[in-house]
Amino acid sequence: MPKQSPLQRPEAFATTLGAWFATHAKDYPWRRTTDPYAILVSEMMLQQTQIPTVLGRGYYTRWMERFPNVQTLAQAEEAEVLRTWEGLGYYRRARFLQQMARTVMERHGGAFPEKLEDIHALPGVGRYTAGAVMSFAYDRAAPIVDGNVARVLARLCDDATPVDSTEGQAKLWERAELLVQAAPSARAHNSALMELGQTVCRVSSPTCGQCPVQEYCLAKEPASLPVKGARATVTEVTERVFFQRTEEGVLLQQETGARRTGLWKLPALPEVEQLPAVLHKSRYTITRYRVTLWVHEAPPARKGKPLQQEKAARVIPHDDLANLPMPSPYRRALNALLAETAFRLEA
Known part of the structure; x- marks a missing residue:
């Protein structure tokens, strides 16, 4: 008997998927509450x-x-x-x-x-x-489409339309709407679609032999789906900051950009003829940027002199550092520097 897509038999598909989920659902705290x-x-x-x-x-x-x-x-x-x-x-x-x-x-x-x-x-x-x-x-019949659901639906329907295109998104939401409307429980159905994508219909190694709805899957080469548009290239970025600590605390600068407004960081290193010594180096990735973070000693003009206030910067007392909101890359760098017993307070 030839396979039929879930769109042809949505009620039967939802029943089969729901029965599998009833015995295979993972326990998450947000699934224990309404x-x-x-x-x-x-x-x-x-x-x-x-x-x-x-x-x-x-x-x-x-x-x-x-x-x-x-x-x-x-x-x-x-x-x-x-x-x-x-x-x-x-x-x-x-x-x-x-x-x-x-x-x-x-x-x-x-x-x-x-x-x-x-x-x-x-x-x-x-x-x-x-x-x-x-x-x-x-538990109301509202569709959802995330990465897992998009992958499952693209494979079930053997659809090579790029899922991140306007046409692809329209198809996905239309199919998700049709299927959730046919399900006896929207809560269980949407959870099951996501669970199927997380555990069985995985990105690179789908275990099709274990799939509870394989009779509804039209994919000939499941691992080749879904199709996506060209990925954005990763841009390398260099970020230079400095570390200045006194008996009163550590000089930090408050972020002003849209992404991190209100958070605190080590102050940006001003332009200098010669870079001060490096105290710490680390790398982190954010969206399409791979950032190399260099933490330097304070520039020579700041050593042994009153702190020159950078833009939106102030000395944070040591006891307040733990409660200050700070991006993780800077928190890790700051903790590493504070933990170095060989580092002496500046005169």
Whole structure:
């Protein structure tokens, strides 16, 4: 009997997928709750961060302990919000969460909205996140399309249309809508599609023999799908900063760029004829940039003299350093420098 795509038999497909998920679902804390706020927090964290990192390093747990609801998050100081988020990167997500909490308090009386259009209108909430909250919190038939779902759907339908193209996105959302409408539980169905992509229909090594819905899969060469457009090239960037410490504390500079506004870092090294000695070197990647971070001694003009205030910079007392929000690359560099027992305070 020839295979049929899930679009031809959506109810049967949803039933088969749901039965598999009932016995193979992984246990995540956000699957133990129907609180839309808790689910939104998990979705925002998972946008740019893998599940093992979010759970294994305790980010989700710490956030929910400190900000268990929209009220506590709305009332918090931004610095504390950023410090709690520290290590996850892409700090706009943390700011969006706080803006969302304040919007819920101001426009919805503290009650999380239940309409898809109202959820979608919250700061930082896109189509996928709105659908995730609707289906996971309220069990309503809203489609979701993330990387896992896109891969599963492209293979099931044997579709080589680039998934990151306008046409590809339109197809994916249309198919996701059709399938979730046919499912007895939107919560279980959307979770199952994601789980299938994470554990069976994987990126480079799909285990098709273990797939519970292989009778609905039309892919002839599953590993070749999905097709994506040309990837952005990685740009090498050099970043030079300096470390100046006194008995009062460490000179730090507050970020002003859109990506890291409000965070603190080691001050940028001003233009000098000769680079001061290197104290620390590390590398990190952010979006399409691979950054080499060089930490130098303070420039000669600053040694042994009163600190010259850089733009948006001030001396942070040693006792306050741990509570200051700081990008992870700078936190690691600062901790390494402070831990060096051979480094003496500047005169």
